[in-house]
Amino acid sequence: xxxxxxxxxxxxxxxxxxxxxxxxxxxxxxxxxxxxxxxxxxxxxxxxxxxxxxxxxxxxxxxxxxxxxxxxxxxxxxxxxxxxxxxxxxxxxxxxxxxxxxxxxxxxxxxxxxxxxxxxxxxxxxxxxxxxxxxxxxxxxxxxxxxxxxxxxxxxxxxxxxxxxxxxxxxxxxxxxxx
Numbered sequence: 001x002x003x004x005x006x007x008x009x010x011x012x013x014x015x016x017x018x019x020x021x022x023x024x025x026x027x028x029x030x031x032x033x034x035x036x037x038x039x040x041x042x043x044x045x046x047x048x049x050x051x052x053x054x055x056x057x058x059x060x061x062x063x064x065x066x067x068x069x070x071x072x073x074x075x076x077x078x079x080x081x082x083x084x085x086x087x088x089x090x091x092x093x094x095x096x097x098x099x100x101x102x103x104x105x106x107x108x109x110x111x112x113x114x115x116x117x118x119x120x121x122x123x124x125x126x127x128x129x130x131x132x133x134x135x136x137x138x139x140x141x142x143x144x145x146x147x148x149x150x151x152x153x154x155x156x157x158x159x160x161x162x163x164x165x166x167x168x169x170x171x172x173x174x175x176x177x178x179x
Contacts, residue, residue, distance in 0.1 A: 021143065030143075034082045034136055035175040038075050041129050045072070052123040060121045067116060069131060074133050078140055080105050107141050 021027050045068055053064050081102070088098040113119050113130055120127075 021147065022048060022085055027085065027089070030136075030139065031082050031086060034078055034140075037129070037132055037136060038079050041071060041075055041133075044125055044129060049123070049126060052125070056121075056123075060118050063116065063118045064122055064126065067119075067122065068126065071126075071130055071133055074108075076136060077105050077107060078133070078137055081140055081144065082109065084162075102144075107137065107144060109137070109141060 049068065051069075053061060056064055058157070080124075082103045084093070084098050084105075087093045089096065112134060113127070116130075119130075122130075
């Protein structure tokens with residue numbers, strides 16, 4: 001039989017980083033920033049961006065089309081992550097539902113502006129949106145990792161701290177037969 005000598009034990013309280021962060025003003029701020037970026041990007045691509053794209057030459061116009069699609073996809077993934085976290089915060093979904101939904105999201109760190117061919121030839125407004133989206137993505141990936149690691153550690157600690165029902169039954173049987 002092992003005993004817990006670390007911070008996790010029968011009398012310890014595990015504080016979830018995810019729950020704490022979701023309830024914080026920092027989450028509200030990153031949520032607002034993310035949704036504002038989605039709105040700003042949609043307005044740009046439907047308005048000014050459309051006009052700017054028409055003025056681009058053949059190689060740059062293809063890069064514009066490709067990067068605007070990548071930007072849209074990246075922002076949809078980030079918005080999905082934020083909406084799942086907000087739904088969890090507000091009690092609209094359970095942690096298990098949030099985990100299932102989170103597993104469908106692909107937070108990728110590929111394709112930085114330095115890797116985009118003709119990036120400097122793209123309109124400045126599009127470049128700014130792309131750079132901002134990568135910055136937001138980096139922060140969300142860090143938060144997601146911290147929340148996932150914290151959730152896994154909490155689950156492991158709960159499993160370790162909870163009594164083993166089979167061991168309890170075996171102990172009772174052993175006591176009954178040794179009398």
